[in-house]
Structure formats: C-alpha cells, structure tokens
Amino acid sequence: MEAFNDFRKQSLPLIEKEMENFINEYTANDHLKTAMLYSIHAGGKRFRPLLVLAVIRSFNKKVQIHDYQVAAALEMIHTYSLIHDDLPAMDDDDLRRGKATNHKVFGEAHAILAGDGLLTAAFQLIAISQIESNQKVLLIQLLSKAAGTQGMVAGQAGDLQGEERSLSLNELADVHEKKTGALIEFALLAGGILAEQPKEVVDLLGRFAQHLGLAFQIKDDLLDATSSEEELGKQVGRDEVLNKSTYPSLLGLDGAKQALDEQLEKGRSTLETIKQTSSEFHLELLLELLEQLQLG
Amino acid sequence: MEAFNDFRKQSLPLIEKEMENFINEYTANDHLKTAMLYSIHAGGKRFRPLLVLAVIRSFNKKVQIHDYQVAAALEMIHTYSLIHDDLPAMDDDDLRRGKATNHKVFGEAHAILAGDGLLTAAFQLIAISQIESNQKVLLIQLLSKAAGTQGMVAGQAGDLQGEERSLSLNELADVHEKKTGALIEFALLAGGILAEQPKEVVDLLGRFAQHLGLAFQIKDDLLDATSSEEELGKQVGRDEVLNKSTYPSLLGLDGAKQALDEQLEKGRSTLETIKQTSSEFHLELLLELLEQLQLG
Numbered sequence: 001m002e003a004f005n006d007f008r009k010q011s012l013p014l015i016e017k018e019m020e021n022f023i024n025e026y027t028a029n030d031h032l033k034t035a036m037l038y039s040i041h042a043g044g045k046r047f048r049p050l051l052v053l054a055v056i057r058s059f060n061k062k063v064q065i066h067d068y069q070v071a072a073a074l075e076m077i078h079t080y081s082l083i084h085d086d087l088p089a090m091d092d093d094d095l096r097r098g099k100a101t102n103h104k105v106f107g108e109a110h111a112i113l114a115g116d117g118l119l120t121a122a123f124q125l126i127a128i129s130q131i132e133s134n135q136k137v138l139l140i141q142l143l144s145k146a147a148g149t150q151g152m153v154a155g156q157a158g159d160l161q162g163e164e165r166s167l168s169l170n171e172l173a174d175v176h177e178k179k180t181g182a183l184i185e186f187a188l189l190a191g192g193i194l195a196e197q198p199k200e201v202v203d204l205l206g207r208f209a210q211h212l213g214l215a216f217q218i219k220d221d222l223l224d225a226t227s228s229e230e231e232l233g234k235q236v237g238r239d240e241v242l243n244k245s246t247y248p249s250l251l252g253l254d255g256a257k258q259a260l261d262e263q264l265e266k267g268r269s270t271l272e273t274i275k276q277t278s279s280e281f282h283l284e285l286l287l288e289l290l291e292q293l294q295l296g
Numbered sequence: 297m298e299a300f301n302d303f304r305k306q307s308l309p310l311i312e313k314e315m316e317n318f319i320n321e322y323t324a325n326d327h328l329k330t331a332m333l334y335s336i337h338a339g340g341k342r343f344r345p346l347l348v349l350a351v352i353r354s355f356n357k358k359v360q361i362h363d364y365q366v367a368a369a370l371e372m373i374h375t376y377s378l379i380h381d382d383l384p385a386m387d388d389d390d391l392r393r394g395k396a397t398n399h400k401v402f403g404e405a406h407a408i409l410a411g412d413g414l415l416t417a418a419f420q421l422i423a424i425s426q427i428e429s430n431q432k433v434l435l436i437q438l439l440s441k442a443a444g445t446q447g448m449v450a451g452q453a454g455d456l457q458g459e460e461r462s463l464s465l466n467e468l469a470d471v472h473e474k475k476t477g478a479l480i481e482f483a484l485l486a487g488g489i490l491a492e493q494p495k496e497v498v499d500l501l502g503r504f505a506q507h508l509g510l511a512f513q514i515k516d517d518l519l520d521a522t523s524s525e526e527e528l529g530k531q532v533g534r535d536e537v538l539n540k541s542t543y544p545s546l547l548g549l550d551g552a553k554q555a556l557d558e559q560l561e562k563g564r565s566t567l568e569t570i571k572q573t574s575s576e577f578h579l580e581l582l583l584e585l586l587e588q589l590q591l592g
Contacts, residue, residue, distance in 0.1 A: 023445070026441075026444075026445055026446055027445040027446070027450065028445065028446045028447075028450040028474065029445070029450040029451075029453040029454055029474075031453055031457060032445060032449065032450055032453040033445075036445070084408055084409075084412060087405075087408065089403070089404030089405045089408060090405050090408065107385070108385030109383075109385045109386050109456050110453065110456065112380055112383065112385060112386065112408070113380075113449055113452055113453050113456075115412075116380060116411075116412075116415065116444075116449050116452075117444055117445040117449040117450075119412065119415060119416065120415065120440050120443050120444030120445065120449060121440070121444055121445055123419045123436060123440045124436075124437065124440035124441060124444055124445075127433055127436040127437040127440055128437055133429040133430045133432075133433050134429050136429075136433055137423055137429050137432055137433065140419060140420075140423040140436060141420065141423040141424055144416050144417070144419045144420035144423055145420060147416050148322075148412075148413055148416030148417055148420055149319070149322055149323040149324065149325070149328060149329075149332070149413040149416065149417055149420075150322055150323070150324045151324075153328065153409055153412050153413040153416060154323065154324040154325040154328055154413075155325075156409055156412075157325040157327055157328040157406065157409050158325055160405050160406065160409075161327060178324060178325075
C-alpha cells in the first residue's frame, strides 16, 4: 500500500484534470467558465475527493476514470459552497486560500452564477459518466441528500441562525454534521459503492465518516481560533467576530482539543472494525489521513 | 381531449402538492423550509410543469405520480432561478408576482440558500422517484444540461453581459435560447420521454420547443415594455432601466410583434408535423397553450 503523500501527489492532478475537462467542454459562456475555473484553480486540500479515491485504493481496486469523475463532482459541490459562503450576504470573506474570493474578482452576480453552475455541473458530470445506471442513480441520490436540504444547505442555514443566537453543543454538532459532515460521509459511502463493497462495509465506512467529519470540524474551529492569517491563507478569528458558536467557544480550547482526540480515537477503532469485517481492506491510507487531523 | 383550462385547473394542485410534499419531508431546517415554500407558494403560471404534463396527455397517456414529480422538479429549478435572479446583485427586484421577493422577506443570505436548496432538491426528487433507472439518468442528464452551464446559467451570465454592452440579434437569440429556451425544451423532451415516444417524435417535440421558447421570450419582452406594474404584478420597464437588449429594443415594437407571430406560426406547423408522424398524438392541448402567447 502506497503512503498517503504518494497517493495524494499522484491523485491530485487527475482530479483537477477531470474538473477542468468537464468545465472546459460543458460551459457555453466564456466569462462563466473563467469564473468557475478561477475557484477550481484556487487549490485547497482536495480533502473530499481524495477521500473517495483513498477508500477505493484501500480495497486494492484500481482507480478508474469514472471514479475520478465522481471525486471531481464532489469537489465541484464543495467549491460552489465556498463561493456562495464567501459572498457579502453570507460570511463576507475577501480571501480564500490566500487568493481573492470569487466575488472580489468577478463581482457578486457572476459569483452567484459560478456557484449555481458548479452545483448543477456536479450532477451532470455523474449523470454522463460511464457508471452503470443503478449505481449512478444511487450516487446522485446520496449526493443530492448530502449537499442539499437534508445536508449541507440545511447546515448553512443553521449556521446563519447560529450567528443570530447561541447554539447548544447538540445543536452545534447537528449543524456541523449537516454543513461539513454530510459531504465527508458522501465521500466515504461513494468510495465504498464504487469499490463494490457490500452494504455492511459501506455502513461501517459511514460510521468512520461521522468521527472523521466531527474531527475535521473541531480542527477547523481550533485553527480559526489559534492561527495567524499568514499560516491559514484566509482571514482568521472570523468566528469570534461573527459571534458564532464553535467548539472552542463552547468547550474552551482544552475541551475542544480533548473532543478532537476522542473523535480521532473512535475513527481509528472503526477502521480496525472494517479490517475485521473485510479481508480486502487495508487501513493504512485512511489512518494516515486521519492522523493528519492530529494537532501539530 | 379536455380543453386546456380544464387540464390546467386539474393539474395545478397536483404539481403544487408534489413540490410541497417533497420540501416538507426532505428539508432538515425549518427556516430554510419556510423560505423555500414561500417562493413555491408565490404562484406563477406554472408554464413549464404544465408543458411536461400537456405533452403526456397529448399522447393520451394517464399522468402518473412520477410524471408530476418530474414536473415539480422542473418548477423547483425555475423557482430557484427566480430567487437568485431577483437578488440585489442580479436584477434587484423587490416584487415578483405581486409579492415581496424572497430576499426582501428572508434576507439575502437565506434567499441564496433557498435557491441552492431548490436546485439540489430538483435532482433529488427525480433521483428518488419511481422511474426506471435508465430513463431517470436520461432525465437528469437533460435537466442538468438545460439548467446549468450549457443552458440557463450560461444564459444568465450572457444576460448580465448584455447589461454591460449591446447585443446583436443573434447574440440575443442565443442568450434567450439558453436562459429560457433550454428549460422549455426540457419540458417538451421530458414529456415525450415519459410518454415513451420514439426518438423521432421526441426530436420533433424539441423543434416545437424552439419556436415556443422564442415566442415566450418575445412576449415577455413585449409585456415588460408595454404593461403597467399593476397588470404584471412585478416591476415593469426594468429592461430599459438596466439597458438590456430586448426584442422591442432591437426590432421596434412592430418588428417584435411580427417576430412573435412568425414563431407562433412555425410552432403550429410543427404540431401538424408531429400529428402526421404519430397517430397517437392529439395537438389540441399544445395548440391552445401556444395560442395563449398570442398578443391580446
């Protein structure tokens, strides 16, 4: 099994190529195309698409073009959500990954459309891919559920409400489960489905996703509370300015660090369970990915 | 064959029920649900979903629940596009169908999310419907193409650019073909597919859609240029204020009226061709619908 960094280096250009190819071929307005590609090229960790592919590799399957397409579709959904989230009416961010946000470059109207375009393109890319129809329908069901009114969009709405009043720890966990957890869960489920695993294993991958998603969010909150703008490449301390409920604000810095450790431990243990359930499964890649959420 | 008004009266509550049921059952945030339902309940002609069902009835098929679901999905896409289009950064409209626009009631951030939610929900509704998988995939391919970066979103981007400079008649036709024509074309194609028509007939329905869509847009431009706010239930004369290229601005009022008549005539003649091609086809419903675009 290759190490995570090798896997990452090998996979990133192929995920990016699928996004670029699709946008170049399927966008009928040049200005819209430029605005969409700007945010696609703004980089980022590509955490979600790498997860899809890491799961497939963990079952020792060769990653095929349609797997990259599903990974690319997921990253396009994530990218659309960042563009809309950065808008003045939402989080009003000027910087994202060290670059000007989409609406600072193209104006608000074109940024709204670039987001709408990427969201729609994600479903189109899966719909036209070379995946068997029943599997394709299942992936579109899961992605629309994760990205939409039962998942990310509902989480964003809850997050906005959290700026207007304090949330309890349970409400905060629910907002995060929808806002970031749902797409991470999709990544794990899609990887399991594309690797043709039985329902029992796909369900365990979903359980792993819960711990991974929560760890991811706590880490994100901790970074916003403790990093410099230079380190993070985006404005920091925004949560406090916006009076958002976060893990550090509700649990204190130490409490949040402890909550992060707990989720990482539960994640490790779930990987062990998957290994015991499926003889094909190698846990190294996902374990390494999990460890990257460890505080440095 | 029933008359169009009977068909309309009978169909409208069922289309609306499918949209409501889906949103009520599949939205995990109450504020988001309220904002989405607000625009769904704002009414409108329901032109696009009625087209889907009118095609199915024109082939003497019984309209089934999954047909209403596809019609509802299409209307949700149309409704999302109106919410985003009305935003201050886009057309900045305060009134829509005589009611305050979504962002005037819920604020811009929630209006953006209500639009994102409806767009995603449309794909989810088709993906979970009781349609055979291959047909479902085909419908999602066509809808994402019509609504996205090859269709409506590209048209919106072109429309914005049209506010910044004058468009030629060809450029204007291209913008409209994408902005409004593509969803109308989807309605006709989806109706033909759901009525299980052969490709030859579906293609002719697509040709009819071209004329219908163009007629629809010219009529819309003419109404904006010549009606009062009271008659139309929304702000009028916006095209002129925004310095938009329109059919009346490029062809004059008389030229635009003549262009409308030409498209209606070509539409009628295409319906005759479909009747000659398919013995199952009754042209009355679609013809009546076309005649409603006649200037009063």
